[in-house]
Amino acid sequence: MIPVKGFSGQKVAVLGLGRSGLATARALQAGNAEPVCWDDNPAAREVAETEGFKCTDLRRHRVFDDIATLIVSPGIPHLYPEPNPVVAAALEAGVPVDNDIGLFFRSFAGPEWNNYDTPPRVISVTGSNGKSTTAALIHHILTEAGREAQLAGNIGRGVLDIDPGGDGSVVVLELSSYQTELARSLTPDVAVFTNLSPDHLDRHGGMGGYFAAKRRLFAEGGPDRAVIGVDEKEGTFLAGQLAEGPADDRVIRVSVARKLTGPGWQVFARKGFLSEYRKGRQAGSIDLRGIKGLPGAHNHQNACSAYAACRALGLAPRVIEDALHSYPGLPHRSQVIAEVDGVTYVNDSKATNVDSALKALSAFKKVRWICGGLEKEGGVEALNAASGQVVKAYVIGREAAKFAMQLETDAQVCVTMSEAVEQAMKDAQSGETVLLAPAAASFDQYDNFEQRGEDFVAEVRQRLSE
Numbered sequence: 001m002i003p004v005k006g007f008s009g010q011k012v013a014v015l016g017l018g019r020s021g022l023a024t025a026r027a028l029q030a031g032n033a034e035p036v037c038w039d040d041n042p043a044a045r046e047v048a049e050t051e052g053f054k055c056t057d058l059r060r061h062r063v064f065d066d067i068a069t070l071i072v073s074p075g076i077p078h079l080y081p082e083p084n085p086v087v088a089a090a091l092e093a094g095v096p097v098d099n100d101i102g103l104f105f106r107s108f109a110g111p112e113w114n115n116y117d118t119p120p121r122v123i124s125v126t127g128s129n130g131k132s133t134t135a136a137l138i139h140h141i142l143t144e145a146g147r148e149a150q151l152a153g154n155i156g157r158g159v160l161d162i163d164p165g166g167d168g169s170v171v172v173l174e175l176s177s178y179q180t181e182l183a184r185s186l187t188p189d190v191a192v193f194t195n196l197s198p199d200h201l202d203r204h205g206g207m208g209g210y211f212a213a214k215r216r217l218f219a220e221g222g223p224d225r226a227v228i229g230v231d232e233k234e235g236t237f238l239a240g241q242l243a244e245g246p247a248d249d250r251v252i253r254v255s256v257a258r259k260l261t262g263p264g265w266q267v268f269a270r271k272g273f274l275s276e277y278r279k280g281r282q283a284g285s286i287d288l289r290g291i292k293g294l295p296g297a298h299n300h301q302n303a304c305s306a307y308a309a310c311r312a313l314g315l316a317p318r319v320i321e322d323a324l325h326s327y328p329g330l331p332h333r334s335q336v337i338a339e340v341d342g343v344t345y346v347n348d349s350k351a352t353n354v355d356s357a358l359k360a361l362s363a364f365k366k367v368r369w370i371c372g373g374l375e376k377e378g379g380v381e382a383l384n385a386a387s388g389q390v391v392k393a394y395v396i397g398r399e400a401a402k403f404a405m406q407l408e409t410d411a412q413v414c415v416t417m418s419e420a421v422e423q424a425m426k427d428a429q430s431g432e433t434v435l436l437a438p439a440a441a442s443f444d445q446y447d448n449f450e451q452r453g454e455d456f457v458a459e460v461r462q463r464l465s466e
Contacts, residue, residue: 001026002160005107007033011066013058013095015086016073017044023158024071024100025053031107036067038086058086064093072099074154074178080205101175102183104159113165120165122187123309124153124173124221126180126214127194127229129356130302134194135174136330137294137306142170144323145315154179170313177204181213186221190312192305193218193227196234197355201377218242225250225312227267227305231257249278252308256301267308269300274307276317284317286324292336293329296363298356332453334360337460342430345460348437349453354382357439361386366432368424370417370456372397372404373440383439384408391432394420398444417445417452421459434460 004012004027014025017039025035025048037048038058045055056063064070070090072078078087078097090097105122113119125135132155139156142149150162153173165171173188177200180186196211204210211234218226218238228239230253243251247263259275260266266277269288276284286307288300303324310320329335330350337345346364351357353376361367361383371383372395380403393411395404396419404411414420424434436456438449446452 001030002104002107002162002164003030004028004033004103004160005031007031007068010034010068011036013038013064013067013070013086013090015039015058015070015084016076017041017048018073018075020100020158020160021071021073022048022051023161024103026051027100027103027107027160028071029053033068059089064090064095067093067095069096069098071103072097072182074099074176077203078182080209081202096184097182098184099179099182100158100160101153101173101179102185105183105185105187107160108165108171110164116167118168120167120169120171121189121313122171122173123190123192123313124175124186124188124217124223125192125194125305125309126175126177126217127192128197128199128353129359130194130298130305131174131176131192132350133299133302133330133333134192134305134309135172137302137324137327138192138309139172140327141306141310141315141320141323142172142313144326145310145319175217177210177213180217183216186217188217188221188223190225190227190309191217191221191223192309193229193235193238194301194305195229195355196232197353198378199353199355199376225252225309227252227254227308227312229254229301229305230260231255231301247279252312254301254304254308256297256304265308267304267311269297269304272300274300274304276307276311284311286317286321288324291324291327293327294324295334296359298359298363299334332450334363335453337457338464340464342432343425343428344433346433346435347453347456348435349442349449349456351437351439352376352441352449354378354380354439357383357437358386360435360437361389364433364435365389366391368428368432368434369393369409370414370420370424370434370436371395371438371440372400373438373442373452374444375399375403375440380406380439392424392427394424396420396438396445397440403440417455418459421456421463425460425463 139151148169155174249265255268272289274286332349442452
């Protein structure tokens with residue numbers, strides 16, 4: 001646990017008592033603060049009270065008169081589309097609003113660091129797609145290289161629930177836009193921006209607000225090194241804002257769309273080969289094509305970003321290459337479930353938006369595609385760019401018929417996962433891939449994308465065992 005510093009003897013309100021909220025309450029208490037907790041869900045309040053935390057309705061009049069700050073869980077809006085009433089009341093009362101990420105960065109360092117040969121480092125990863133894989137891959141590479149490393153944030157453990165940093169240790173944080181937009185302190189040693197595509201636009205008031213939330217990690221964080229994916233205009237802009245000139249190697253540019261040139265530091269992948277150039281000379285090269293845990297160009301982008309972050313910490317290219325080959329992949333992210341009779345079954349339930357689904361489709365040929373769910377803003381017509389990869393689509397979800405009508409490929413309305421898997425497996429032939437890449441949220445049928453992916457895996461395995 002990371003005890004929260006700076007609030008000893010003060011009351012700190014905690015709104016939202018899920019995993020991060022409870023971890024925050026514990027860390028505040030460990031730092032001698034008095035957490036005042038609230039969640040609209042009675043069951044969540046009951047869990048907190050069982051642990052001995054005081055729950056007070058933060059919607060009450062003048063409840064913020066003696067509160068030092070309000071800590072908000074990631075899913076609670078503070079501005080768009082409408083601020084939560086508790087957040088609005090805190091801001092009206094002049095009470096600062098923060099989150100667990102901000103508390104972590106202000107509390108992680110300790111006096112014991114003065115005795116370390118190498119102070120602990122923090123690598124933070126954000127972006128629209130691939131940030132979970134990139135963060136997990138960095139953690140895997142560091143662990144395989146013998147470095148003490150912890151994975152936390154939007155993946156793994158709650159950020160305040162991890163162990164204090166040891167000599168030479170590294171914390172790898174995956175950070176969503178919900179987390180970066182509100183944190184009052186952001187000071188990573190290395191910050192990674194994977195890419196940007198439309199997502200959560202209602203929460204951020206449009207694409208500009210979404211990019212601004214991501215940009216805070218770099219503009220306000222001031223990392224020693226920034227790894228920036230430059231295949232979108234926003235990434236190119238961000239790299240240009242951070243660099244002092246073309247040769248500034250504090251910015252490492254990453255691409256899977258083109259060869260990068262110039263006197264700076266670049267990492268790019270073309271035709272399955274990763275290349276590192278620095279000061280105009282090649283410094284490393286890796287053949288990514290045979291790495292089963294990283295299929296497709298989108299995973300090659302993740303590999304480039306992870307490689308660059310680890311190189312920024314001084315790891316050798318050969319060490320990184322060896323670790324890439326042993327990377328097992330993450331559940332629900334291009335996860336190979338089985339290969340039977342020449343048919344490959346892949347779970348990419350995390351492909352919850354159009355861009356991530358397109359990248360998943362591009363990684364395979366002859367796809368039996370299971371898609372659909374709660375459609376996000378902007379429609380799904382852009383998915384037709386990958387129609388050449390798709391043999392047939394099997395559409396699930398409450399609005400499956402509407403989703404299917406927007407596709408130019410042969411599509412069958414199945415509604416349920418069970419029906420979609422049954423039909424896709426019946427139709428699949430040797431050399432084809434049955435791929436779950438929904439391009440939509442899961443909340444019309446499932447609690448989360450993990451549950452949707454687990455249902456797909458269970459349906460596939462059940463039929464394979466029959």
